[in-house]
Amino acid sequence: MPEEVAAAPLARRILDHGLVLFRTGTGRLVALADRCAHRLAPLSVGCVAGEHLRCGYHGAEFAADGRCVVVPGQGDIPQGARVRSFPILERYGFIWVWMGEPGLSSLSQPCGIFGYLEQGDWSTRDGYIPIACNYLLVNDNLADVSHTEFVHATTLGSPNARATRKDGMPLEQQGQHTFQAELRDGGIDFCIRFSNTRVAQVFETAYARVRGRDGWDTLDFRLEFVFRPPGFWIFRPITMRSGAAPEQGVQLDAFIVVTPATATTCHYFHKSCQAYAPRDAEETDYWHEQTGIAFREDKAILEAQQRNMGAGDLRDFPHVSFQGDRLGFQARRLIADLVAAERGSPATAAV
Ligand code: FES
Ligand SMILES: [Fe+2]
Known part of the structure; x- marks a missing residue:
């Protein structure tokens, strides 16, 4: 429900996928896979840092599209450092997430x-x-x-x-x-x-x-x-x-x-x-x-x-x-x- 998703990351299992939901500093709603690309820690135990979600283990930061954009202490971001990002929408007093192929999303027309x-x-x-x-x-x-x-x-x-x-x-x-x-x-x-x-x-x-x-x-x-x-x-x-x-x-x-x-x-x-x-x-x-x-x-x-x-x-x-x-x-x-x-x-x- 909308009020459940705030700056503190929320872990939620949907269709057997672990998701983390949060709102960024500017209020943008984001749903990412709840498994860090580094050592697979749950991102939901991390915290929101501005527009990013920061992993609670080694501090890697992920943008709304799932790309890793910060690795503390090193300038290079490893290739493929990303997690899955899910299309998400707030409408009719609910939060809707598209779990299928992003290209097939019908999220613009929820029930x-x-x-x-x-x-x-x-x-x-x-x-x-x-x-x-x-x-x-x-x-x-x-x-x-x-x-x-x-x-x-x-x-x-x-x-x-x-x-x-x-x-x-x-x-x-x-x-x-x-x-x-x-x-x-x-x-x-x-x-x-x-x-x-x-x-x-x-x-x-x-x-x-x-x-x-x-x-x-x-x-x-x-x-x-x-x-x-x-x-x-x-x-x-x-x-x-x-x-x-x-x-x-x-x-x-x-x-x-x-x-x-x-x-x-x-x-x-x-x-x-x-x-x-x-x-x-x-x-x-x-x-x-x-x-x-x-x-x-x-x-x-x-x-x-x-x-x-x-x-x-x-x-x-x-x-x-x-x-x-x-x-x-x-x-x-x-x-x-x-x-x-x-x-x-x-x-x-x-x-
Ligand atoms: S497990 Fe997330 S930064 Fe290491
Ligand atoms: Fe009943």
Whole structure:
């Protein structure tokens, strides 16, 4: 996330590459391979020196393009003294790094689903959760709302608002919810709507905080998801008076970027955004705290799931699928198609 990258070098593993990220004295954002060209010490334990990154071992300095430009005590720079430099960009409140062939970089057009953050008045807060599981398991989790009432029993979940089944739902709820999913722009948009329902405490509280607690027992609730491969998500719960338009509701836009670190670890970057009270940071803090708790509930089950598979993947083990896995399958298929189309060339990753 942008505020993580400052003058102090930041080490981050992306697609099994060690990177060091930093801002130079003039504020330029730089991503280099985190391995000195001299004796392979991590450059991330060095420091920024003006426009250069200085290795913490023997003081060699590297410019933003990865060239070694200073060797203390000697005038000659050895030929080939350089480290790999990665194209990097700050946009939509994230930092984007191109991990593939520099000539093929599509960095000038990072995933556009977050672009609307640049319009309008938003209050935002950033979060980061390292998760010890393969990033595809996180996508599976986000595409699968059926886990919500169990993993998030006391946070985002509510047995009154089951999205994928009707059994056990209070009678007055049956037939009052809809689930829609469609393929769009190479990804999946899906939406669950409930009318006249008691929603999870988190959403009721959010609504009551700004609209008061008087005059309603039930609410309408809309849960929108946007997925674009390989790991870009918007989670958008909207709570409103029964019969009211979504624009009149209390809406959170939670952006999530899932970035592979290794085969069994990933980065979960999230941003809590709200525009209904952009001057009121407490509203954003409320959402950020609540979603942070829920996302850590996901982390716990995902890490336990990965531990049960060792270094393997779901496909390495016999398993069965339920109806709620349908969109997760679809998400995996879209990614597999992209991987095939790119013939193994890595995609843009957020760090
Ligand atoms: S290892 Fe970096 S200067 Fe020697
Ligand atoms: Fe979850």
